[in-house]
Amino acid sequence: MSYDTSSNFFWRMNGQQMQMYRYRKSSFLTPDVSGRVSADDDELIYPDESITNGIRVEYNAFVKPFISADPNTLATDSSETTWTNPTLTEVTSPEETSHVNLNRMLSLACVCFVQAQNAAKDGNIQMKEYYMREFYKKLADNESNKRKISIAFPSPVSSVR
């Protein structure tokens, strides 16, 4: 039975594979070559039990890069409570009419990335660097859009309005 798994298990990557280890605290006392007795090292062992669905991996995935509908518009929008998102069907053989599965800001970042690659193809490294900077700026804008923080200040009761 697994217990205290957050402190007993560890993982690491090895190429395409993930390695799982269990921490085992040693209780043995072993004499060294000089005859001194010291506590043995703690060690990492292979998992010592089987657990069905025991490992949960949360990861960023390459999901549907091209889709058939615009992901940034609602399919129906009749009122505050009645709206639906579009059905995003993956396009396996993308064409010019296919939509990129990104929001508007990331789509603009995508434009900068394509411009950077095109500049690099032409050997214009300065322009490539410029467009890559614009690309990173738009990624940063997209991240900051998710972290809008509002700060409220209480107004004193004696304040004149």
Next chain:
Amino acid sequence: MTVLEIMERAGIRDTNLAIAWIKDAVHFIESTQTENLKVRKLNLVKNQRDYVLPADLISINSVSVLDTEDDNKYKKIRRMVGEHYVTEDTNP
């Protein structure tokens, strides 16, 4: 935004090349931002160290192990760095 819109804005005429670069951009974005998180579960197998990860993985956000002693909660585990004293113990 459609592929054509991106091509027009970027001044590219080659559709296949544009699609390849857009795929690269999406891959780049996915590897630096949290846009499409997926969860997959694997069986933890006794005496097995190596586990195959999903093929569509770009970057790992977290790894958890089921704690059967604590109401079957998945608890996030830490990533190991550096070299450690590892024992292949087939009879723990």
